[in-house]
Amino acid sequence: xxxxxxxxxxxxxxxxxxxxxxxxxxxxxxxxxxxxxxxxxxxxxxxxxxxxxxxxxxxxxxxxxxxxxxxxxxxxxxxxxxxxxxxxxxxxxxxxxxxxxxxxxxxxxxxxxxxxxxxxxxxxxxxxxxxxxxxxxxxxxxxxxxxxxxxxxxxxxxxxxxxxxxxxxxxxxxxxxxxxxxxxxxxxxxxxxxxxxxxxxxxxxxxxxxxxxxxxxxxxxxxxxxxxxxxxxxxxxxxxxxxxxxxxxxxxxxxxxxxxxxxxxxxxxxxxxxxxxxxxxxxxxxxxxxxx
Amino acid sequence: xxxxxxxxxxxxxxxxxxxxxxxxxxxxxxxxxxxxxxxxxxxxxxxxxxxxxxxxxxxxxxxxxxxxxxxxxxxxxxxxxxxxxxxxxxxxxxxxxxxxxxxxxxxxxxxxxxxxxxxxxxxxxxxxxxxxxxxxxxxxxxxxxxxxxxxxxxxxxxxxxxxxxxxxxxxxxxxxxxxxxxxxxxxxxxxxxxxxxxxxxxxxxxxxxxxxxxxxxxxxxxxxxxxxxxxxxxxxxxxxxxxxxxxxxxxxxxxxxxxxxxxxxxxxxxxxxxxxxxxxxxxxxxxxxxxxxxxxxxxxxxxxxxxxxxxxxxxxxxxxxx
Numbered sequence: 178x179x180x181x182x183x184x185x186x187x188x189x190x191x192x193x194x195x196x197x198x199x200x201x202x203x204x205x206x207x208x209x210x211x212x213x214x215x216x217x218x219x220x221x222x223x224x225x226x227x228x229x230x231x232x233x234x235x236x237x238x239x240x241x242x243x244x245x246x247x248x249x250x251x252x253x254x255x256x257x258x259x260x261x262x263x264x265x266x267x268x269x270x271x272x273x274x275x276x277x278x279x280x281x282x283x284x285x286x287x288x289x290x291x292x293x294x295x296x297x298x299x300x301x302x303x304x305x306x307x308x309x310x311x312x313x314x315x316x317x318x319x320x321x322x323x324x325x326x327x328x329x330x331x332x333x334x335x336x337x338x339x340x341x342x343x344x345x346x347x348x349x350x351x352x353x354x355x356x357x358x359x360x361x362x363x364x365x366x367x368x369x370x371x372x373x374x375x376x377x378x379x380x381x382x383x384x385x386x387x388x389x390x391x392x393x394x395x396x397x398x399x400x401x402x403x404x405x406x407x408x409x410x411x412x413x414x415x416x417x418x419x420x421x422x423x424x425x426x427x428x429x430x431x432x433x434x435x436x437x438x439x440x441x442x443x444x445x446x447x448x449x450x451x452x453x454x455x456x457x458x459x460x461x462x463x464x465x466x467x468x469x
Numbered sequence: 470x471x472x473x474x475x476x477x478x479x480x481x482x483x484x485x486x487x488x489x490x491x492x493x494x495x496x497x498x499x500x501x502x503x504x505x506x507x508x509x510x511x512x513x514x515x516x517x518x519x520x521x522x523x524x525x526x527x528x529x530x531x532x533x534x535x536x537x538x539x540x541x542x543x544x545x546x547x548x549x550x551x552x553x554x555x556x557x558x559x560x561x562x563x564x565x566x567x568x569x570x571x572x573x574x575x576x577x578x579x580x581x582x583x584x585x586x587x588x589x590x591x592x593x594x595x596x597x598x599x600x601x602x603x604x605x606x607x608x609x610x611x612x613x614x615x616x617x618x619x620x621x622x623x624x625x626x627x628x629x630x631x632x633x634x635x636x637x638x639x640x641x642x643x644x645x646x647x648x649x650x651x652x653x654x655x656x657x658x659x660x661x662x663x664x665x666x667x668x669x670x671x672x673x674x675x676x677x678x679x680x681x682x683x684x685x686x687x688x689x690x691x692x693x694x695x696x697x698x699x700x701x702x703x704x705x706x707x708x709x710x711x712x713x714x715x716x717x718x719x720x721x722x723x724x725x726x727x728x729x730x731x732x733x734x735x736x737x738x739x740x741x742x743x744x745x746x747x748x749x750x751x752x753x754x755x756x757x758x759x760x761x762x763x764x765x766x767x768x769x770x771x772x773x774x775x776x777x778x779x780x781x782x783x784x785x786x787x788x789x790x791x
Contacts, residue, residue, distance in 0.1 A: 202607055303480070304487040306717050307763045307770070309724040315747055316495045316759040396616045400729050403618040404744055419618060423733075430626055437619040444614040452610055 193457040203453025209446025213439075217263050226253035228260040228413040248432060249421055257413040258435055262443060264408050265415065268325060269394035272332025277387050279333065280340025281379065285371045287341065288348035298341065305338040310397055311404070318406055328398065328407060335397065336390045343386055347379050385460050388451035392444050399440055415440040473778055481771045488763040489545060493538050496752045504530055504554060508750075528554065541756075550757035555749070560757050564739060568761060571738035574727055575720075575765075577651075577658045582665035589666065590673025590708075595700065597678060605670065612667035617726045621660040621733035628656060657734045661726045668722065672715055676708030683707070710780060716773030720766045 197203050230252060237247040245254040287298040305313070314331045321327045351357060351374070360370045401407030402416030410417060415436035422432025504525055508516070516524075530537070544551060550560035593605040628634050635656050680686060681704050689699050728740030735741065739758050746754035 300483065300487065303484045304491060306721065307484055307488050307766045308491070308759065309721040309728075309762050309766065311725040311728045312743070312759040312762045315728075315743055316492055316755055318747055319750055319752055319755060320496050392614065396614070400616050400618060400725075403616075404729065404732055406744075406747065416616075416618070419622065423622060426622065426626065427630060430630070433622050433626075437622065441615060441619055444616075445611050448610045448614045449607075452606075 193454075196457040197453055200453050200457075202449050203457075206446045206449025206451075206453060209442050210450055213262060213266075213443045213446065216259060217266055220259040220263065224253075224256035224259050226256045228252065228257050229411040230256075245435065246431070248418070249425065254432070254435065257418060258415075258439060260413040261415040261418055261436055261439060264325070264412055265395055265398045265402070266443075268328050268332060268398050268408070269391055272329045273336055273387060273390045273394050275329070275333035276336035276340055276390060277383055280337045280386075281344050281376070281383055282371075283337070284341040284344025285348050285375050285379075287345045288352060289367060289371055289375070295345075299345075302338040302341050305334070310335045311400065311406075314397075314401055314406055323406065323409060325408070328401070332394050332398065336394060339390065340383075340386055343382060344379050347382050348375050351375055351378050381458060382460065385451065385455045385458070388447065388454070392447040392451065395440075395444055395447070470778065474775060477771065477774050477778070481767050485764065485767055486542075488767070489542050489760060490538070492756050492760050492763070493541055496756055497534065497537065497541075504528060545757070545760055550760075551753050553751050553753055555751060560753050563754055564742060564757055564761070567737055567739040567742045570736065571727055571731070571740060574654065574657060574661070574730070574736065574738060575723055577654055578661045578665055578723065578727075581658060582662045582669060585662070586666045586669035587673055587705075589670040590677060591700065591705070593670065593674040594677035594681065594704075594708075602674075605674070609667040609671050612663045613671075615663055617660055617664065617729040618733055620663050621657070621730055624656050624660055625733070657730045657736055660730050660733070661723065664726055665719070665723060668715075668719060669712065672712045673708055676711040677704050679711070680704045680707035706780065710777055713773040713777050713780075717766055717770035720769040724762050724765060 197207075231250060235247060235249055235251045237251070239246045245258065248254050248257065283298050287295040308316075313335060317327070317331055321330075357370065357374050360374050365373070398407055399414075399416035402414050403420045405420065408414040408417055410421075418436040419433050422429065422436075426433050504521070532540075541551065548561065550564070552559055553563070589605055589609075593602045596602050635653070677700070681700070686699055686703055689703060690696075724740075727738065728743060730736065731738045731740035732744055739761065743755060743758040746758065
């Protein structure tokens, strides 16, 4: 796989943009993601009832007062559905951003310093990779408790290892380049070389990493909420709403179907968009994709 | 080659020790010990400090953390995970039955997913960038994006409620006969393989496309070897190497998926036991379940890497991967 080094990416941009606009699946993905982001941002101002407000009787059918009916406790389902992605998206966003920043730093350190630092960082990465994500969260929750803060921390912990691996592999291909040797000869410090010579050359890779890890993190946070290990009631959250509705799947399947559709359109959209944009930039999104 | 193999086994052992340290430290050292974690606030309000100290001594928690860790690890390595904090039952009695049921689920899934993914991957690579490839690739992205609790409930709605063909939840005992488990395994396995097939077929497609573009395939083409023979005799075995490289990620993803699927279908496996133990705060069961999951990933990753050494002459001659 050929990858341009330093600067050439911006020249490739218009061509990449044309390819993105020409691919219908990519455009569908981008539209889905934008729609979800807009709904999540605007939800607090458009919802008819408070998401945790006991507005009616339990299991009221859809009608004029409640467009999608009410849930198990008599809360307006539409309001909860519109609000249901906000916390998951926020937790995933903050957690993944921390993972990207920390992973880029540690990956560059591993590649630049090599030797013992590389060995220690990579063995810790191997250790994390050996523990499946949901088990990793499971073993932390009894001791650390269950809160949004802990959830953000575990999301960062889950995704930092993959970022370190990708950044380190890319940085090792940059290491033998002449501009790195030139910076060393100029007497630049390690930190300055990492920030000014390496970081710009892994930036596009980090963007793809961010998008891939985001969709995976949204899936993970939702799955954790479904299992009762993630976001706690009464917060409106799609994973939690599915687990609350699943006991009534025989009589009121919509309680499960609506939040499932909301979650899937977001994640499918994110993955279609990522795949299309990564293809257009000549990056390889598939290999980095990690579920759970 | 022998040194590469020994080096690789040593690495696995090192990771196993690091995992055990992490599992132990996560539950026993920070921020309290196993007893603090196990007791609820209500318990703590009733118990006197003397009673707590007595319970600590009975559980051996008054010993230094390092001693307890060595004790726990030496037990864990021979399959002895101690007793539960709250009831005092041996952890082994609780986990071995569920472990068997989870392994059954993992093996069934992999047995179905690998051949299906190979066929799909070959189709996509053969008609690369044409309609079949586009359909497969988009299908893989969608399949990949479905969380197990959504696809599982969708299958329950479709094939257990609207078309009552299969049972929605599993009502068997943990020690139920294998054959009965196979019948009820259809929907759980169908749920997990969606993600597995999507992931594996994408990897195989990429591996195939890379090996079809390699020098030796080009030489075989120039020598007049038929394309079909090139694909099946040369490219498919070569494409297995990048797929085997992803074995750790595949197994880890599979195990996470199994935890969710077991919860959706009430499948009496280790994942369901883990979730229940987290709710009941049975820390020693949680430790054992997570440790065993990691052991599974480490062993499968080791086997995959050893297969790569056996498959790939370049790796075999070299000093192994870093």
